[in-house]
Amino acid sequence: IQWYPGHMAKAKRKILEELKLVDIAIELLDARIPISSRNPDVDEIVGNKKRIVVLNKSDIADPQLNNEWKEYFEKKGITPIMANAAKGTGLRDILKESKRLMKEDLDRLRSKGLKHKTIRALVIGIPNVGKSTLINKLANRSIAQTGDRPGVTKSKQWIKVNEDFELLDTPGILWPKFDDETVGLNLAFTGAIKDEILDIEDLARKFILKAITDFPDKLYKRYNVELESDSDVECIMNKIGRKRGCILSGDEVDINRTASLILDDFRSGRIGQITLEKPEDIL
Numbered sequence: 462i463q464w465y466p467g468h469m470a471k472a473k474r475k476i477l478e479e480l481k482l483v484d485i486a487i488e489l490l491d492a493r494i495p496i497s498s499r500n501p502d503v504d505e506i507v508g509n510k511k512r513i514v515v516l517n518k519s520d521i522a523d524p525q526l527n528n529e530w531k532e533y534f535e536k537k538g539i540t541p542i543m544a545n546a547a548k549g550t551g552l553r554d555i556l557k558e559s560k561r562l563m564k565e566d567l568d569r570l571r572s573k574g575l576k577h578k579t580i581r582a583l584v585i586g587i588p589n590v591g592k593s594t595l596i597n598k599l600a601n602r603s604i605a606q607t608g609d610r611p612g613v614t615k616s617k618q619w620i621k622v623n624e625d626f627e628l629l630d631t632p633g634i635l636w637p638k639f640d641d642e643t644v645g646l647n648l649a650f651t652g653a654i655k656d657e658i659l660d661i662e663d664l665a666r667k668f669i670l671k672a673i674t675d676f677p678d679k680l681y682k683r684y685n686v687e688l689e690s691d692s693d694v695e696c697i698m699n700k701i702g703r704k705r706g707c708i709l710s711g712d713e714v715d716i717n718r719t720a721s722l723i724l725d726d727f728r729s730g731r732i733g734q735i736t737l738e739k740p741e742d743i744l
């Protein structure tokens with residue numbers, strides 16, 4: 462999805478409508494980029510609604526930095542839930558936290574005789590953070606949800622997760638912010654921006670540049686490339702391509718395939734548990 466002002470206004474209207482239907486917003490962030498994956502207007506959008514912040518994909522983020530990010534959010538008065546939606550880790554914590562946040566409201570409603578009041582929630586987040594995966598896990602089903610198609614009106618469906626908890630079956634999509642170069646790169650590295658609109662060779666080069674400064678050991682271990690102190694990005698790309706058999710006729714390295722391979726490896730955690738942002742970067 463490419464975001465233009467018109468798109469953003471439409472997405473915002475849609476999510477505001479959806480939020481009216483629920484008690485709680487479950488805000489999904491990517492644990493590898495907790496700041497870049499946060500929509501800058503989310504506080505304004507969610508307003509006074511109760512909110513749970515989930516750091517998803519924590520399984521492929523750096524464990525030490527997961528702790529640092531947890532502390533960072535706690536200092537701001539938010540208790541983030543570390544999750545791996547793909548495996549279902551953290552789901553119970555989300556339900557528990559919803560119940561805790563809603564306790565007073567539920568007690569009040571029930572004291573008025575409304576016994577069957579349930580908690581209604583909406584999963585929100587930027588593309589690719591794992592919203593559908595989380596919804597499917599909570600619903601205990603494996604059907605992938607497809608987004609709304611233009612011209613097809615779809616009625617809202619509620620998924621009953623348990624006695625107390627219901628979830629809207631389609632997520633609220635927030636737009637990512639990519640006017641800042643670092644944020645844009647982080648979003649592109651992690652796959653939040655579609656590759657079709659990116660120059661993946663250039664992106665992979667930038668990724669390698671970041672890797673050789675921030676996590677060289679992981680990069681070298683994954684590709685088993687010997688690096689001399691003067692190895693430059695192009696040289697590393699070529700070595701990786703050759704090692705991995707990305708070769709064109711004429712024995713030339715297929716840089717495009719190599720770039721895809723490197724980005725795929727990072728996105729799926731095969732280069733290791735890597736977090737691209739540190740709380741101290743914010744300062």
Ligand code: GTP
Pocket residue numbers: 517518519520521544545546547548586587588589590591592593594595632634729730
């Ligand atoms: P959009 O439909 O683009 O808005 O994406 P989404 O937010 O619904 O994300 P989706 O659930 O489609 O997940 C994106 C990718 O991330 C999929 O390949 C998932 O399998 C993967 N994924 C989701 N959650 C996790 C997680 O906690 N850990 C890991 N390792 N992968 C995850």
